[in-house]
Amino acid sequence: xxxxxxxxxxxxxxxxxxxxxxxxxxxxxxxxxxxxxxxxxxxxxxxxxxxxxxxxxxxxxxxxxxxxxxxxxxxxxxxxxxxxxxxxxxxxxxxxxxxxxxxxxxxxxxxxxxxxxxxxxxxxxxxxxxxxxxxxxxxxxxxxxxxxxxxxxxxxxxxxxxxxxxxxxxxxxxxxxxxxxxxxxxxxxxxxxxxxxxxxxxxxxxxxxxxxxxxxxxxxxxxxxxxxxxxxxxxxxxxxx
Amino acid sequence: xxxxxxxxxxxxxxxxxxxxxxxxxxxxxxxxxxxxxxxxxxxxxxxxxxxxxxxxxxxxxxxxxxxxxxxxxxxxxxxxxxxxxxxxxxxxxxxxxxxxxxxxxxxxxxxxxxxxxxxxxxxxxxxxxxxxxxxxxxxxxxxxxxxxxxxxxxxxxxxxxxxxxxxxxxxxxxxxxxxxxxxxxxxxxxxxxxxxxxxxxxx
Numbered sequence: 001x002x003x004x005x006x007x008x009x010x011x012x013x014x015x016x017x018x019x020x021x022x023x024x025x026x027x028x029x030x031x032x033x034x035x036x037x038x039x040x041x042x043x044x045x046x047x048x049x050x051x052x053x054x055x056x057x058x059x060x061x062x063x064x065x066x067x068x069x070x071x072x073x074x075x076x077x078x079x080x081x082x083x084x085x086x087x088x089x090x091x092x093x094x095x096x097x098x099x100x101x102x103x104x105x106x107x108x109x110x111x112x113x114x115x116x117x118x119x120x121x122x123x124x125x126x127x128x129x130x131x132x133x134x135x136x137x138x139x140x141x142x143x144x145x146x147x148x149x150x151x152x153x154x155x156x157x158x159x160x161x162x163x164x165x166x167x168x169x170x171x172x173x174x175x176x177x178x179x180x181x182x183x184x185x186x187x188x189x190x191x192x193x194x195x196x197x198x199x200x201x202x203x204x205x206x207x208x209x210x211x212x213x214x215x216x217x218x219x220x221x222x223x224x225x226x227x228x229x230x231x232x233x234x235x236x237x238x239x240x241x
Numbered sequence: 242x243x244x245x246x247x248x249x250x251x252x253x254x255x256x257x258x259x260x261x262x263x264x265x266x267x268x269x270x271x272x273x274x275x276x277x278x279x280x281x282x283x284x285x286x287x288x289x290x291x292x293x294x295x296x297x298x299x300x301x302x303x304x305x306x307x308x309x310x311x312x313x314x315x316x317x318x319x320x321x322x323x324x325x326x327x328x329x330x331x332x333x334x335x336x337x338x339x340x341x342x343x344x345x346x347x348x349x350x351x352x353x354x355x356x357x358x359x360x361x362x363x364x365x366x367x368x369x370x371x372x373x374x375x376x377x378x379x380x381x382x383x384x385x386x387x388x389x390x391x392x393x394x395x396x397x398x399x400x401x402x403x404x405x406x407x408x409x410x411x412x413x414x415x416x417x418x419x420x421x422x423x424x425x426x427x428x429x430x431x432x433x434x435x436x437x438x439x440x441x442x443x444x
Contacts, residue, residue, distance in 0.1 A: 079368075079369040079370075079372035079373050080333060080337065080369040080373075081369065082337075089322065091322065093325050093326075093329055094329055094333075095328065095329045095332035095333060095336070095337075097328070097332055097336075098325050098328035098329040098331075098332050099325070101324075101325070101328055102321060102324070102325040102328075105321045105324070106321050117306060117309045117310055120305075120306070120309070121302050121303070121305070121306040124301070124302035124305055124306070125302040127302075128301055128302050128335075128336075131332075131336055132301075132332075132335055132336040132340055133340060136336055136337060136340045136341060137340060137341070137346065142341065145358075145361075155349070158349075
């Protein structure tokens, strides 16, 4: 199914594909390079929404034409050849948690990290567990190297179950309404997209009641809804909400 | 905390993640006690129920906590634009390279594939890193001050050497690694000098 090349709302957007660059209107300050389905991209979109930061997404399709992230143009922007990347303040930065922390420091409204260092380390720990310990082990580029579709599913499930077992245990002592206490934090931004991945790989959630409960509560919040993969400029028609 | 009030570090001499934290503790002159956790013996002591109950604090979260509670010397620049570069490089290594070539993943890949798998993960990350460092590096990864990025770099280069990665394509990484290894904090924390370093690997 061809991915729509323009933002569905009809606004002109810089399209990230070779030879079809269009003249853009005045570019906004912040440009996230994002794939609708990428959990790392979703984390950054949630952050931008929570902090009410204006942005315009440039979609990067990770599958089409061998993966637009490998194009020379994108590689020049982000040598890591990954999404998300964020163009902001005259520079382009990669790595979702680095981006989120940068936004946290330069746009402190609606804090995503608690003031108290002891609570802050818990938020970081949970974020690192997901962003460093689960997601990289089940992302597209790793799964491509695992031969055979059933093996890929088993591999992804193993990575997620392994991480979720640890996370469920940690949340027993850290969670209130959300991952750490009762305020939405960077940990929550990591949790929801990872749960979406888990659903996609048919992970059984029965062993993870705390993760499930928190995920459900977060999905009700507007920032998590407007940034959801089912409503992005590059969401294919059949997956749109 | 130990009985003496010192922090306790659960560490494996060879683990690059443990080494990062040891460097941070050394740079900040924080006294600590090591409790060695052998990642291989008995199927891996990290899987014991006791260890799971105590831990796992992850990676860079520990270093950032140390940075906030013992701010000197700084491991993160004051300027947000430099700070994001330090974090980006740290995350590239800690999230993008290391997890893809750690023990538990390599076990799943099968012995005959392990070397190739590890080399691929490291080469992939190092290519990106070498390019990034062209614009960020001074004496060290970001400018001329040692930062969290440098703490991540050195242990990862050690892993690269262990997996026989050819470092010729990465002159900036190699130069910075060499400069850092001359510093005391990187030497005292080195895997070859830990309480649990086997005799045959001791410096």
